[in-house]
Amino acid sequence: MSEACEEAILAHLAKADDAVIEDTLPWSEGASLGHEKVVGALKSLEADGFVVTETLSASSLALTKEGEDVLANGSQEAIVLKALEGAGKMSIPDLQAAVGKDVAKIGMGNCMKKKWIKKDGGDLVPVAKSEEITDEVQDQLKSLADLDKKTTDALKKRKLVTLLTRKSFKVTKGASFAPKRVKKAADLTKEMLETGAWKDTPFKPYNFLTLGEKVGGGYLHPLLKVRAEFRKILMEMGFHEMPTNKWVESSFWNFDSLFQPQSHPARDAHDTFFIKEPASTVSVPEEYYERVKTMHEKGGSGSIGYRYDFKREEAFKNLLRTHTTAISSQMLYKLANQEGGFKPARYYSIDRVFRNETMDATHLCEFHQVEGLVADYDLSLGDLIGTIETFFRKIGITQLRFKPAFNPYTEPSMEIFGYHPDLKKWTEIGNSGMFRPEMLAPMGLPENVRVIAWGLSLERPTMIKYRIKNIRDLFGHKVELARTQTAPICRF
Numbered sequence: 237m238s239e240a241c242e243e244a245i246l247a248h249l250a251k252a253d254d255a256v257i258e259d260t261l262p263w264s265e266g267a268s269l270g271h272e273k274v275v276g277a278l279k280s281l282e283a284d285g286f287v288v289t290e291t292l293s294a295s296s297l298a299l300t301k302e303g304e305d306v307l308a309n310g311s312q313e314a315i316v317l318k319a320l321e322g323a324g325k326m327s328i329p330d331l332q333a334a335v336g337k338d339v340a341k342i343g344m345g346n347c348m349k350k351k352w353i354k355k356d357g358g359d360l361v362p363v364a365k366s367e368e369i370t371d372e373v374q375d376q377l378k379s380l381a382d383l384d385k386k387t388t389d390a391l392k393k394r395k396l397v398t399l400l401t402r403k404s405f406k407v408t409k410g411a412s413f414a415p416k417r418v419k420k421a422a423d424l425t426k427e428m429l430e431t432g433a434w435k436d437t438p439f440k441p442y443n444f445l446t447l448g449e450k451v452g453g454g455y456l457h458p459l460l461k462v463r464a465e466f467r468k469i470l471m472e473m474g475f476h477e478m479p480t481n482k483w484v485e486s487s488f489w490n491f492d493s494l495f496q497p498q499s500h501p502a503r504d505a506h507d508t509f510f511i512k513e514p515a516s517t518v519s520v521p522e523e524y525y526e527r528v529k530t531m532h533e534k535g536g537s538g539s540i541g542y543r544y545d546f547k548r549e550e551a552f553k554n555l556l557r558t559h560t561t562a563i564s565s566q567m568l569y570k571l572a573n574q575e576g577g578f579k580p581a582r583y584y585s586i587d588r589v590f591r592n593e594t595m596d597a598t599h600l601c602e603f604h605q606v607e608g609l610v611a612d613y614d615l616s617l618g619d620l621i622g623t624i625e626t627f628f629r630k631i632g633i634t635q636l637r638f639k640p641a642f643n644p645y646t647e648p649s650m651e652i653f654g655y656h657p658d659l660k661k662w663t664e665i666g667n668s669g670m671f672r673p674e675m676l677a678p679m680g681l682p683e684n685v686r687v688i689a690w691g692l693s694l695e696r697p698t699m700i701k702y703r704i705k706n707i708r709d710l711f712g713h714k715v716e717l718a719r720t721q722t723a724p725i726c727r728f
């Protein structure tokens with residue numbers, strides 16, 4: 237229906253340049269479309285630039301219901317006079333019964349004022365003759381347009397006329413005028429491109445005043461957010477990131493270079509994913525390999541070694557790295573053998589590692605490790621504790637305890653415990669140590685260079701921060717997780 241109204245308006249404007257629209261459209265072929273409908277159609281057409289409207293308002297007098305009665309039957313005073321003439325005289329109740337209470341009341345008052353009637357005892361009798369008087373009020377209502385203000389006000393007071401204000405519109409063609417309204421498309425769709433419909437489709441102009449739809453993509457995954465925060469903290473502490481892009485490593489870099497014996501249980505297929513194809517690496521630095529082999533078999537730098545037959549096939553086995561310490565060992569080897577010789581350095585890495593574990597709510601066979609190391613002359617355990625304390629304080633963990641532990645590649649080794657104020661519990665949050673001389677000496681590092689290092693998982697602080705109960709949620713495709721907003725880094 238409103239479409240018919242829009243069509244009528246457009247069709248008319250296509251012929252005439254402008255028009256004043258009122259309730260009954262002159263161009264709607266006489267059919268009234270209704271004021272509301274016309275206004276609605278105009279508003280909608282104007283929003284899309286088809287028309288421009290200007291509101292005009294005109295006031296005029298109109299008869300009320302009583303006014304219409306007076307125009308048809310004469311004023312109340314004329315009616316009362318006629319009734320009394322007919323009867324000769326009448327009591328008030330009789331008059332009321334004859335002409336009605338309202339007419340009697342108004343008519344009587346006005347007749348008395350005009351001296352058309354008088355009281356005679358308890359009765360009313362006529363004084364004037366109805367054919368001699370003029371019914372002014374009835375005459376006035378016949379031509380409302382000619383009345384002066386005084387007369388109009390008097391008629392308004394008698395509630396015979398009211399002032400009507402009528403809104404109308406001056407309508408002209410708008411910037412996007414077209415004789416027919418075609419629905420404009422808001423978006424360019426794949427279908428339009430495929431069918432070529434885009435060529436003839438009218439598009440809505442951009443509305444720069446409305447807010448755009450919220451973009452739902454491009455969020456960082458919680459793990460990436462926490463990784464970004466750790467990165468920032470480590471870089472603030474002067475650490476450089478190690479290249480971590482290889483997931484497949486040789487056993488040599490993952491275990492042997494770290495002075496982890498070839499019989500160590502961690503090197504079992506139950507704990508480590510070995511690669512079937514290619515099952516073994518192509519090469520390792522040969523001289524360094526020999527020194528590592530000697531260290532395992534016979535020892536050196538004050539150590540007696542493990543005293544077993546070091547096997548090349550074992551060292552060359554490919555695997556998915558079980559810890560990022562495999563990256564640290566390669567970095568340290570590079571540091572020792574770089575041009576110009578060793579220079580003190582701080583490195584970190586944050587990347588994925590793999591372990592052949594039974595999976596549950598807190599264990600997966602892949603996770604991320606955050607690892608840091610400082611290589612410098614004459615470092616001590618105090619430096620390790622101090623560095624770890626600084627790092628954890630920056631991520632919001634202030635209460636730390638260190639517990640002696642064992643790692644094949646560090647001595648001393650310390651597990652790091654943090655106090656969880658909500659759980660009121662000490663929880664293990666990392667592992668650390670000073671790399672053993674058996675690991676550093678074969679690399680060619682100067683004798684008094686010490687390397688302090690620590691590692692922790694990225695998942696644990698992320699799960700605590702984002703209140704994720706099941707580690708599998710972190711690796712699944714729960715997109716809404718990425719939208720979770722929390723305060724900056726938590727107390728682990």
Ligand SMILES: N[C@@H](Cc1ccccc1)C(=O)O
Binds near residue numbers: 607646
């Ligand atoms: N590699 C150890 C962490 C560690 C890193 C560096 C030194 C000591 C320990 C782990 O996987 O748990």
